[in-house]
Structure formats: C-alpha cells, structure tokens
Amino acid sequence: MQLIRAHWAVENRLHWRRDVTLGEDRCGVRFPPVAQMLAVLNTVVLSLMDFHRVANVARQIRHFASHPDEALDWALDFCDRGGNTSVQSQMVNSRRTCSKEKEQGEPMRKKKRYAQAVKRIMRPEITHCLECQRKLQRCVTISDRMIIPLKQVIRLVHCGYRCPHPDCSGRKTLYRSAEADALALAGLTFGWDIVLFVGQRRLREHQTVDEIHQSLLEQLTPLDQTISRREILFLFEASSALLRAGTEVTHDEGGKEQVRKNKGIVLSIDGIQKD
Numbered sequence: 001m002q003l004i005r006a007h008w009a010v011e012n013r014l015h016w017r018r019d020v021t022l023g024e025d026r027c028g029v030r031f032p033p034v035a036q037m038l039a040v041l042n043t044v045v046l047s048l049m050d051f052h053r054v055a056n057v058a059r060q061i062r063h064f065a066s067h068p069d070e071a072l073d074w075a076l077d078f079c080d081r082g083g084n085t086s087v088q089s090q091m092v093n094s095r096r097t098c099s100k101e102k103e104q105g106e107p108m109r110k111k112k113r114y115a116q117a118v119k120r121i122m123r124p125e126i127t128h129c130l131e132c133q134r135k136l137q138r139c140v141t142i143s144d145r146m147i148i149p150l151k152q153v154i155r156l157v158h159c160g161y162r163c164p165h166p167d168c169s170g171r172k173t174l175y176r177s178a179e180a181d182a183l184a185l186a187g188l189t190f191g192w193d194i195v196l197f198v199g200q201r202r203l204r205e206h207q208t209v210d211e212i213h214q215s216l217l218e219q220l221t222p223l224d225q226t227i228s229r230r231e232i233l234f235l236f237e238a239s240s241a242l243l244r245a246g247t248e249v250t251h252d253e254g255g256k257e258q259v260r261k262n263k264g265i266v267l268s269i270d271g272i273q274k275d
C-alpha cells in the first residue's frame, strides 16, 4: 500500500508538474544540451516551490507572471540560505544594496502603481426586495479590487445588498450589481475588453503572442500599467473558453427555445473555472 502511494506521489508531485505544469511534454527543444539545461532549470523551479511549500505550482507561476519582483525575492532568499557561487553572491549583494537603499528611504524598485485609478462604488441595480418590496440594505462588500480595462484603471468596490426584513422569504438573496460583474471575469484583473482584444487579434488577425503583447503594452502605457506575455496566454485561454461556450449555445436548441420563452432574456451564464 505504501509502495503504491509512494509511486503515485512521485507521479503527481514530480512527473505531472514537470510534464504538464512546466510544459516539458509540449516543449519542442530537441538539441540535447539545451534540453538538459531546461530540465535543470525546471528542477530548480520545483525545488523552490517545495522549499516554500507551494501546493499549486500552476497557480503560483501565474501569480509570479504578474509579480516578477516576488519571484526574484524568492530566488534571492534561496541563495541567501544556500550556496554562494559568484552569480549568487552577486545577486545577494545587489539585494543587500537594495535593502540599504530601502532603509534609507529610497525606493528599491517600482511597485505596482495604481495612481490613476478611479474609484467606483457599485450597488445592485435592483433597489427593492423582489418578494416584499422593502428597500434593500447594504450588508457586505462583495469585492474591493483593481480592474484594468483598456481605457482606465478602476478601483471597484462592489457592494452586496439584502432584504432587511427577518421574516421575508427572499431574505437570503444577495443582490449584486450586474454592471460590476460585467466589468471583468472573477479572478481576473484585466477587463472584458482586453480579453476580447486578445482573442480577436489572435483569431481574426492571426497575430503572434508577441505582437499582441507589444500592442497591449503600448495601449496600457498611458495608464502606467504593464502586462506579461504569460498573462496574454491566459487571457487567450479565457477568450477561447468563451468562444467555445458561445458555440455550444448556438447549437443548443433546448436553450434557444427557453430564451424565446423568456422573451430574449438569458437568465444565467456559468462562469469560467479558475484553475
């Protein structure tokens, strides 16, 4: 039993992470020295993940894609505790210099900036309880987060409302703002328009990921924002999932019939799985 468990632990912890999460199976490199070097780098990445007890490597990699400074901190922390090759000590030294600068009050490196963010407080469009018609009351902040559409950076405070009457049958219904939900997918900082922009550029204009990356960077520069190449890939996946869902709806006769009965109103669309 233990042997079997140990075998699957190796499969899951090592092989799956290497082959799928780090993409070794998809990797087209055939020149042995380069393949060997990539394998060593992947091993270093996985060791770092284990060192920091990361449960979900894929999620951590996505996080680092938008916070590269944190990834560097991890690597430097590892060097601090471990070896002292010339490159490592150089990195550690430069980090110490940075820390000194920080202590002296000078900025170490540019932090994520949202100086241009416009604060928007959004409340449900429905103001009265659908069951008892009483005025709804604010009960929770559903989210307080930054959203980056193409035109402006928004700090969105999304307020949830409920019916205040304890005996109302609709008391448990949480009312949300449809407009706030329409700004961005749950879990994504970039707005819907950027998701669609990436999908269109890729599928309609056949641009490469690098071309899309470049043109998005140019558009985001006035907003003082950046986007990583990996985030473009993630956004393309999101737009493809939407496209697939849309195609399924087109061929769903039962669903279309229901929409006709509802006089054109689609009552709900399921979201995209985050992981």
Ligand SMILES: [Zn+2]
Residues within 6 Å of the ligand: 129, 130, 131, 132, 133, 134, 163, 164, 165, 168, 169, 170, 171
């Ligand atoms: Zn009510």
